[in-house]
Amino acid sequence: MVGDMTGWLRAAGRSSTAVVLALVLAVVAGCTxxxxxxxxxxxxxxxxxxxxxxxxxxxxxxxxxxxxxxxxxxxxxxxxxxxxxxxxxxxxxxxxxxxxxxxxxxxxxxxxxxxxxxxxxxxxxxxxxxxxxxxxxxxxxxxxxxxxxxxxxxxxxxxxxxxDVESAISTTLTKARNLLSTDGVLGIGKRVANPPTVECAYPALTLTLDVEKFVPGAITCAKFDVADASRRTLDLYVSNPHFTPFLLDLPAGVRSVEAKPDPDNPYTLLARTMAAAQNLPVAFLPAGGMIRLKVDLSKLTAGAAITGTLDAATPLLDLATATFKGMLPAEPTDPVVRAVAVSHEAAEAFACMYKHGTEISKLPNPSAADIAGRLVAGARECGDAIRKLGTRLAVAVGRQGWSPEQVASAAGKQVEELCEKLCPGMIRAILAMWEHEPLLMEVGTSIAEGANGFKVYRLGLAAVEPPFARLAEVLPGGDIPGFTVRPPIVDNNNRFGGGTLETVPSPGTPCVDQLKGKHWDTWLYPQPQFAARSYLADDIATTISLWYVRRDFRDLTSDYFVQLVGSGKCTLKPTGRYQERLEETSEPYSGPRVKGLADFRGFLTYVPNADGFHTRPRAALYDPSTGVLVLVEGRVADSVTLEDPDPPTLDALERRVGSQVEYLVHRLDDQLGTQFVAAN
The missing domain is CATH 2.60.220.30 (Chondroitinase Ac; Chain A, domain 3)
Structure with a gap:
């Protein structure tokens, strides 16, 4: 800047602070x-x-x-x-x-x-x-x-x-109101939201969520993080159906990852990025929005819980950052926003506003006027930090279209010096506007009504490995095609989740007698730590049972499966009432492809009321990482006799077992963290 810059600065110094601020920001724009x-x-x-x-x-x-x-x-x-x-x-x-x-x-x-x-x-x-x-x-x-x-x-x-100063101020206030109402900060005058959610038909069962005392109507879903081979890390999604935001304090083992919807303006993005950059054990659940948390089961302690209160820090932060809109000569780009958000000015501004926001959240049954007054007080006390943040943002916006040579030029340095001198006065004037702005009362009213009295909410978290009490939830119900649950005969404490079993198949593979030294009573968790269910459809009876191998015996079980899967045939020698008969199989596994260890064979068994031997297809799956052992067995229903003109064929039995395995492995991966589904 040349010529009468000194005179211009002297004249600018006599103007109102709001005018000076806008003038300085335009200087930043004009020197690009x-x-x-x-x-x-x-x-x-x-x-x-x-x-x-x-x-x-x-x-x-x-x-x-x-x-x-x-x-x-x-x-x-x-x-x-x-x-x-x-x-x-x-x-x-x-x-x-x-x-x-x-x-x-x-x-x-x-x-x-x-x-x-x-x-x-x-x-x-x-x-x-x-x-x-x-x-x-x-x-x-x-x-x-x-x-x-x-x-x-x-x-x-x-x-x-x-x-035009008056026009610019009016525009700023209008845009600030729109930002608060449309980008997940605060729904002014609204009560019920339609937040984003994730598909969660089959949530992970190794994390138990106690939602009884949590935010009313909140939607939660836990999913395994497939990038973690141990399956001990989960993504926890929380959706907020209210148009008031919540501040969540996170326990050890839980951290915030992202919030949805993504801000469509740089000022809300700045506020959220500032909060995330501080690495605090907190999460900001947007109004009508969703957050994704990362949960490490190995780090959860007994009694772990996420506690939540109404979030007044984010509206305060957004009011401050929205102030810059309409005053800057151009909107900041994402790189500029992210660079400013991790600056020490941003850290100072966030710390101050977070402190005042949490104090507001702890007020007992405050009125809208109480909240609005506290917002004004917070903005006033944080004014110096906000001014520093605004100065940093204004300089960064002015530079965002410059080449490296222009940034290093004398004119660039003059602009920075000018902004650092005059920007604080402008922002001070803008903050003063809020003290008499009706928007603050609207914000206070929305927060007070949305909370209906401030409360502390609690979402309990517990790692449950293995989840014995919920294993029946993995077994398909009657509403799934191909899984018609057999009518219950004996409830057996609902262990079988609705269907019943006359007998539970022995654990292992179809070649259960092929190897010596197997001690399933020792290797498996004892009864009733398993789940099973029977199905009956189209004259085909099937049984699915789930077991867990104890951690100390998982390697032995893996070795057992590896030896059997590699064999081309095995011999089954029935004893007692069963006649001695050799079974030969040409294929060690002919079912759907899985990533875990699997054996799918047919074996002969004597069916008393059918007067002879029948082949029963049986699939045995084992996931070494979790210790999950799955058995799926199919046979001709007891109601079918030798006189039946069209009994189920062996191919039909194998197709039924194969289709059930193909469906089941997805449920097991989703809910128990197994890794059966092969990569595409």
Whole structure:
């Protein structure tokens, strides 16, 4: 900045702080072009006396032998949008016979004598770029001749105007209200939300959630983190059906990962990123939104719980960051937001507002006026931290379109020094506006009504490995095609979850007698630590049973399965009432492909009421990482006799068992953390 910058600064210092702030931010915007050229070798000049605009540039800045500057008044130019206004008609500046390519030109514009003192204090050079006007701060102001000038490296439509303070303030407040209402911060005047959720038909069972004392209506879902081979890390999703946000304190073993929906404006993104950057054991559950938490089962302690209170820190944080919207010359880009969010200024601002927000959350049955008053007090006490944050953001926004050379230039340093000097005064004025702004009372009313009296909510967390009490939830019910539950005969304390078994198949594989030294009573958790259910459909009876191998015997069980799966055939020698008969199998496994250890064979058994031997397809699956042992067995239903004209074939039995295995492995992976489903 050159010329009468000192005089301009002196004049700006006499303006209101709100005006000064906007003026400084426009300075940041206006200094985003590159460096200037020299003035040797003569100059090229042009003027539009009617519009009070002239332009001059060194001749060597142009290409072409005889460049000519042509200026003309434009009668039908589109007006500026927002808080910027034009004096009179703009002027089009064009170059004939060349182009401005090697330096900068100086554009000089006259403002009218009838301009008010406030308009003079907020003069802007307006340049039309693409399809919108850009406001540039004059680099030279001559109040005696009512003239301003600015340097540029390109021509288009140019005009002289001013920044309308009242309009800008009104715009800022409107945008702040919209930000609070539309981006998951606070639903002003709303009560019920439709938050995003995740599909959760089959949640993980190794994490038990006690939601009795948690946020009413909150939707929770725990899913295994498939990136963790041990399956001891889970993603816990929490959806908030209320239009009031909640602050959650997280226990050891739980951390916040992300919040949805993603902010569609940079100011809410700044607030959320600031909070996440502090690495505090807290999570901010947005109004009408969803968060994803990461839970490490190995780090959960007895009695672990997520405690929640109404979140007044986020609305306070968003009110502060929304203040910057409408005042900055351009919206910050995501890289700028993320860089500012991890700065020490952001850490200081967040710490202060978080402190005041949590104090508000602990007030006993506060009124809307109480909350609004506390919000004002918090903004006032955090004013210095907010001013520092605003200064850092304004400088960063001004730099976001610059090249490295421009950032390092003297002009860039001048802009930073100017903003650091004047931006705090502007932000102080903006914060003062909030003290008498009805929006704060609306915020207070929404928080108070949404809470219906402040409470502390609790979501209990418990690692349950293995989840014996809930194993029956993994077994398919009658509403799943191909799984018609056999009508119960004996309830047996509901261990079988509805269906019943006359006998429970022995654990192991179809070749249960092939190897010696198997001690399932020792290897498995004892009864009733298992689940089983019978199914009957289309004259085919099937049984599914789930067991857990004790941790100390999982390697032995793996070895057992590996040896059997590798054998081409095995021998079954029934004893007692069963006749001795050899069984030969050509395929050790012919069922659906799984990642775990599996054996799928048919074996002969004597069925008393069927007068003979029948083949029973049987699939045995084992997941070494969790110790889950699964048996699926199919047979012809007892009701089928030798006289039946169309009994189920062996192929039909194998298809039924195979289809049940194919469905079951997905349920097991989702709910018990097994790894049966093969990668695509």
């Amino acid at each position: 072009s590159g460096g200037g050229g020299g003035d040797g070798g003569g100059s090229v000049e042009g003027a539009n006396p009617q519009g009070g605009v002239s332009v001059s540039a060194p001749a060597k800045a142009f290409t072409g032998a005889s460049p000519v500057l042509q200026l003309s008044t434009v009668e039908d130019a589109p007006p500026p949008i927002g808080a910027y206004k034009l004096f009179g008609k703009p002027t089009r500046i064009e170059v004939r016979g060349g182009a401005l390519a090697k330096g900068r030109a100086v554009v000089t514009l006259d403002y009218p004598a009838e301009a008010t003192p406030q308009q003079v204090e907020n003069l802007r050079v307006l340049r039309y770029e693409g399809n919108e006007w850009q406001a540039l701060t004059p680099e030279h102001v001559d109040t005696a001749r009512r003239r301003v000038s600015v340097s540029t490296d390109r021509f288009s439509l140019w005009g002289i105007g001013w920044w």
